[in-house]
Every structure is written in structure tokens, then in C-alpha cells.
Amino acid sequence: MIKRVLPYMRKYRINAFLSPVAMVLEVLADIGVPFLMSRIVDVGIKTRDIDYVVRTAVLMIVVALLGMLMGILSSFMGAKAGYGFAAELRQAAYRKIQTYSFANIDEMSVPSLITRLTTDCNLVGQVTMMTLRMAVRAPSMMVFALIMAANLNAELAKIFVVAIPLVFTLFAVIFRKVHPMFRKIQEKIDGINAITREDLAGIRVIKSFNRQDYEAARFDERNADLMDSTIRAVMWIILLFPIMNLIVYSVIISALWFGGHQIVAGTMLSGELMAFTTYIGQIMMSLMMVSMYIMMATRGRASLARIIEVLDVNSEIIESEDPLKSVADGSVSFFDVCFRYPGYRDDILKDINLAIRSGECIGIIGSTGSSKSTLVQMIPRLYDVSHGEVLVGGKNVKEYDIQTLRDEVAVVLQKNTLVTGTIRSNMKWGDENASDKEIIRALKQAQAWEFVSGYEDGLEHRVEQGGGNFSGGQRQRLTIARALIKKPKILILDDSTSAVDMATDAKLRKTFSEELDGITTIIVAQRIASIEDSDRIIVMERGAVESVGTHEELLGKSAIYREIYESQKGGIAQ
Numbered sequence: 001m002i003k004r005v006l007p008y009m010r011k012y013r014i015n016a017f018l019s020p021v022a023m024v025l026e027v028l029a030d031i032g033v034p035f036l037m038s039r040i041v042d043v044g045i046k047t048r049d050i051d052y053v054v055r056t057a058v059l060m061i062v063v064a065l066l067g068m069l070m071g072i073l074s075s076f077m078g079a080k081a082g083y084g085f086a087a088e089l090r091q092a093a094y095r096k097i098q099t100y101s102f103a104n105i106d107e108m109s110v111p112s113l114i115t116r117l118t119t120d121c122n123l124v125g126q127v128t129m130m131t132l133r134m135a136v137r138a139p140s141m142m143v144f145a146l147i148m149a150a151n152l153n154a155e156l157a158k159i160f161v162v163a164i165p166l167v168f169t170l171f172a173v174i175f176r177k178v179h180p181m182f183r184k185i186q187e188k189i190d191g192i193n194a195i196t197r198e199d200l201a202g203i204r205v206i207k208s209f210n211r212q213d214y215e216a217a218r219f220d221e222r223n224a225d226l227m228d229s230t231i232r233a234v235m236w237i238i239l240l241f242p243i244m245n246l247i248v249y250s251v252i253i254s255a256l257w258f259g260g261h262q263i264v265a266g267t268m269l270s271g272e273l274m275a276f277t278t279y280i281g282q283i284m285m286s287l288m289m290v291s292m293y294i295m296m297a298t299r300g301r302a303s304l305a306r307i308i309e310v311l312d313v314n315s316e317i318i319e320s321e322d323p324l325k326s327v328a329d330g331s332v333s334f335f336d337v338c339f340r341y342p343g344y345r346d347d348i349l350k351d352i353n354l355a356i357r358s359g360e361c362i363g364i365i366g367s368t369g370s371s372k373s374t375l376v377q378m379i380p381r382l383y384d385v386s387h388g389e390v391l392v393g394g395k396n397v398k399e400y401d402i403q404t405l406r407d408e409v410a411v412v413l414q415k416n417t418l419v420t421g422t423i424r425s426n427m428k429w430g431d432e433n434a435s436d437k438e439i440i441r442a443l444k445q446a447q448a449w450e451f452v453s454g455y456e457d458g459l460e461h462r463v464e465q466g467g468g469n470f471s472g473g474q475r476q477r478l479t480i481a482r483a484l485i486k487k488p489k490i491l492i493l494d495d496s497t498s499a500v501d502m503a504t505d506a507k508l509r510k511t512f513s514e515e516l517d518g519i520t521t522i523i524v525a526q527r528i529a530s531i532e533d534s535d536r537i538i539v540m541e542r543g544a545v546e547s548v549g550t551h552e553e554l555l556g557k558s559a560i561y562r563e564i565y566e567s568q569k570g571g572i573a574q
């Protein structure tokens with residue numbers, strides 16, 4: 001796992017190397033100070049050698065200051081390496097997500113991706129920093145302090161033979177208890193994130209259905225659950241501290257007891273005992289640090305695994321080795337196309353065979369859930385077919401360079417939105433270099449200029465997140481304009497005029513037939529009126545093509561089409 005992510009540390013490798021080095025130097029200083037202190041007591045004070053005391057004290061201060069400096073350097077470089085590494089990982093994961101196919105996104109789910117990019121990356125940064133510092137500090141401190149303690153008094157150092165295994169056992173017991181708890185907590189945080197996202201994104205719907213109380217209760221429940229689990233886990237950790245203190249003080253008392261006897265017997269000096277007790281504190285602190293580190297590291301490991309999952313997704317959509325860079329014409333064919341959404345068992349598209357000529361105007365109609373949206377998403381290769389082939393311009397869509405294909409096949413998705421910015425910045429999504437003249441032309445074609453020209457700031461008019469400051473129909477017309485700016489060979493509108501009034505819808509169609517000559521247009525619609533003048537109409541039913549023909553032909557041969565027609569005609573006549 002480490003090997004997989006090590007390259008992301010490259011940029012910070014100097015920091016990552018120097019931070020532990022500085023840490024070891026700090027530890028050496030921390031170990032040296034008590035030793036020098038014991039020399040002051042045992043040699044300087046005992047022999048009343050003021051000169052020795054002053055010299056040693058100055059040396060001690062210098063060592064302590066150097067240690068402090070090293071500590072600061074180590075923290076600084078450790079933080080830089082840890083959080084820098086996390087930032088690199090986050091960026092890599094973000095880039096990777098941009099290459100995801102729709103199928104990949106369905107599979108990973110957006111809330112989970114957000115948690116991975118935020119919480120998980122942060123935790124990995126924190127643990128990396130701890131690894132560079134604590135994971136170096138604690139063991140080296142322990143080893144050095146043990147050596148010093150054994151050197152001072154091997155007899156007395158036997159205390160550790162009892163104390164260290166005792167502490168390790170205590171940690172092992174608590175760790176086994178707490179570790180699974182932390183795993184659960186992480187999952188619960190994921191759950192809360194998911195529900196928070198869903199509820200806040202849909203806050204308007206929740207309010208309009210008056211479901212606040214229900215949703216708040218649902219949230220409360222999970223929130224309380226998370227709190228309970230966290231408290232339970234933290235209780236165990238808190239328990240560590242008093243027990244640990246008990247052990248530390250017991251060890252110090254026994255050291256004083258046995259050491260005191262040795263001093264009386266003359267086999268130990270009092271300064272030595274002083275230093276010895278300091279080493280006890282350092283060794284015990286290190287043990288504590290190791291256990292804390294292990295606890296954090298296991299959480300960090302889980303987070304790292306979740307980030308690697310993001311990085312390791314194989315984008316469904318694989319570009320061919322030598323991709324085609326141009327699309328010959330706007331023809332579209334389906335050969336025996338079957339499709340199912342990843343992770344589902346049923347075919348959503350069943351044996352679709354279609355041949356659409358370049359420049360043709362095609363209408364698609366059918367009940368909701370009849371797979372109209374799924375069908376059209378195959379053309380710009382937003383999903384890859386499970387079986388069969390989709391051809392655009394006579395070539396399999398898999399042979400094209402993705403960008404070329406999507407530039408030539410413009411789709412206005414049913415769930416389309418605008419992004420924060422201005423109308424102009426949104427339009428430039430279609431073509432970065434579009435001039436205002438071109439933008440206005442597209443807005444006129446999409447029947448959007450009539451309201452955009454009414455704004456005082458025109459193209460500079462602000463677009464809020466998701467285009468929330470426009471009506472449904474206005475938003476639809478803006479997204480159509482955005483697609484038109486691409487000057488595609490194939491234009492697909494998936495239910496993109498559902499919120500537009502009849503008169504505007506009619507104007508749109510008129511413009512399309514007059515101005516978009518030569519462009520293949522595929523219009524998915526609910527209203528017969530929106531598609532009845534199409535060259536041909538495809539009737540979809542439960543994932544299959546029920547029939548194909550002109551309005552008149554279908555009225556004759558398609559029962560479903562007739563039914564839709566009758567229901568809508570009746571609706572208007574009333």
C-alpha cells in the first residue's frame with residue numbers, strides 16, 4: 001500500500017527525510033539533558049566545583065536549546081511533508097475522478113467520494129506527519145533512555161523488565177477492544193455524510209413536503225448513534241491515562257525505594273537517581289506515544305486504502321491506442337446494443353438496432369423509465385454498451401478520441417445544470433473561444449436571448465450554484481444554447497424543453513429545422529407536439545424499440561404511440 005502512494009511524496013522527500021533526522025537529534029538532546037543534570041549534582045555540587053557547574057550548566061542549556069530548535073524544525077518539516085503528501089494525494093484522486101465514466105461515478109457514489117477527498121485525505125496527512133515524528137521519536141527515545149538508564153544502574157534498570165511488558169499488555173487489551181470500534185465509527189461518519197448531503201441538496205423539497213421533522217429525526221438518530229459509539233471508544237482510551245499514571249508512579253516509587261537503598265549503601269549517587277527517574281518518565285511517555293500512534297495509524301491505513309480505491313478505479317471508458325480525431329458525419333447506428341447499469345442484473349437496453357442518417361431529425365418518445373435517457377447516453381459514450389456496437393459517423397464510438405467525440409456529439413442531459421459564474425462563462429463551456437457574437441447567436445437559436453437581453457448586465461448576469469436563480473424553462477434554454485455553441489454534428493436534447501412553454505417550444509423547433517440544417521438532431525420528449533414534425537420518431541417501450549416511423553405511420557401502426565397521442569390530444573381539447 002505504501003509503495004503504491006510513495007510517488008506522491010516525491011515533491012516533499014527532503015522534508016520527509018530531514019524531519020525524522022531532526023527528531024532523532026532532538027531525542028539525543030532530551031536524553032543528554034538529564035545526564036548533564038546528574039553530572040552537575042554528582043560532580044559539580046558534590047566537589048563544590050563552581051567552575052564545573054557553570055560549564056556543565058551552559059552546555060546543558062545549549063543542548064536543550066539545540067534540542068528545541070531541532071524539535072521545531074522536525075515539526076515544521078513533518079507537517080509540510082505530511083500535509084503536502086495529503087494534498088498531492090487529494091489532487092491525484094481529484095484528477096482521477098475527472099476521468100471517471102458515469103458508471104464509475106454511479107459505483108463510488110458522490111458522497112463517498114467527497115468524504116474520501118476531505119476527511120480521509122486529512123487523516124492520512126496527519127498520520128504521515130505522526131509517522132515522521134512520533135513513530136521516530138518514541139522508539140528512539142525508548143532505546144536511548146533504556147541504554148542510559150542501564151548504564152547508570154543496571155541493577156535498577158531491571159524494573160523495566162517488569163514494567164514494559166505490563167504496559168504492552170495493557171495497550172494490547174485496550175487496542176483490541178477499541179480498534180473495531182473505530183472502524184465502525186468511520187462507517188457511521190460515512191453514513192452521516194451521505195444523509196447530510198442528500199438532505200441539504202434536497203432541502204427545498206423537504207420543506208415543500210413538510211418533511212423537516214421526519215428528516216431531522218432521521219438525522220438525530222444517526223447523530224446520536226455516532227456520538228454513542230464515539231464516546232464508548234473514547235472511554236476506553238481515557239481509561240488508559242489513569243492506569244498508565246498508576247504504572248508510571250509505581251515504577252518511580254520502586255525506583256526511589258530501591259535506588260534510595262543503593263544511595264544509602266553508597267552504590268548509587270543521588271544525581272544518578274534523579275536522572276534515572278527522568279528516564280523512567282521518558283520511557284513511559286514513549287510507550288504511550290507508540291500506542292497512540294498505532295491507534296491513529298490503523299485509522300490512517302483504512303483511510304489510505306479508501307483513497308487508493310479512488311486512484312485504482314479503472315475508468316470504464318478506455319480510449320483506443322490510436323484514436324480517430326475527426327467525425328466524418330452525423331450518422332448514428334446501433335447494432336444489437338444491450339446495456340445494463342454496473343452492479344444491476346437486468347438489461348436496461350435490449351437488442352437495439354437503429355440507423356439514423358446524417359442530418360436527420362429524430363424524435364424519441366416513450367413512458368418514463370422506458371430507457372430513453374439511457375439510449376441517448378450511449379452515443380457520446382457516457383456509458384459503454386454491454387453488448388453490441390454504437391457507430392457515429394460510420395465508426396465505433398470506442399475508436400474515437402473522447403474529446404473529439406464529445407465535441408461533435410452535444411448532449412443536453414435531462415439532469416443538466418449550470419455552474420456558478422456568469423452566463424458568458426457558462427456558455428464558454430461549449431467552446432472556450434466563442435465570441436460574444438457567437439454566444440448571442442446560440443442564445444437566440446435556443447430562444448434564451450429574449451430573457452437574457454432583458455438583463456441589465458446581459459451576458460455578465462450571475463449564475464448561482466446549479467443555475468438556481470433561473471426558472472426551469474430558462475435553465476433548459478441556457479443549457480441548449482451551451483450545447484449549440486459547440487457547433488456539433490449531432491445534437492441530443494433529452495427532455496430539454498419539458499419546462500418550456502408550448503409557444504417557445506414551437507419557436508425552438510422552427511429554428512432547429514431552419515438553422516440547424518445538416519446537424520443530426522435527436523430529441524427526447526414527453527409531448528407529441530415536440531416531435532411530431534421529426535423525420536422519424538422512435539417509440540421506446542421497456543428498454544426496447546417498439547416501432548419507428550413518421551407521425552402518420554406511427555398513428556397507424558403503433559398502439560403505444562396512438563395511446564400517447566390520444567391522451568395528449570384529449571388533454572388539450574378539454
Ligand SMILES: Nc1ncnc2c1ncn2[C@@H]1O[C@H](COP(=O)(O)OP(=O)(O)O)[C@@H](O)[C@H]1O
Nearest residue numbers: 106341344348367368369370371372373374375
Ligand atoms: N444511473 C443509474 N443506475 C442504475 N439504474 C438506472 C440509472 N439510470 C437509470 N436507471 C434505470 O434505467 C431505467 C431506464 O431509465 P431512463 O433511461 O432514465 O428512462 P427514461 O429516460 O426513459 O425515463 C429505469 O428503470 C431506471 O431505474
Ligand SMILES: [Mg+2]
Nearest residue numbers: 372373414495
Ligand atoms: Mg429520461
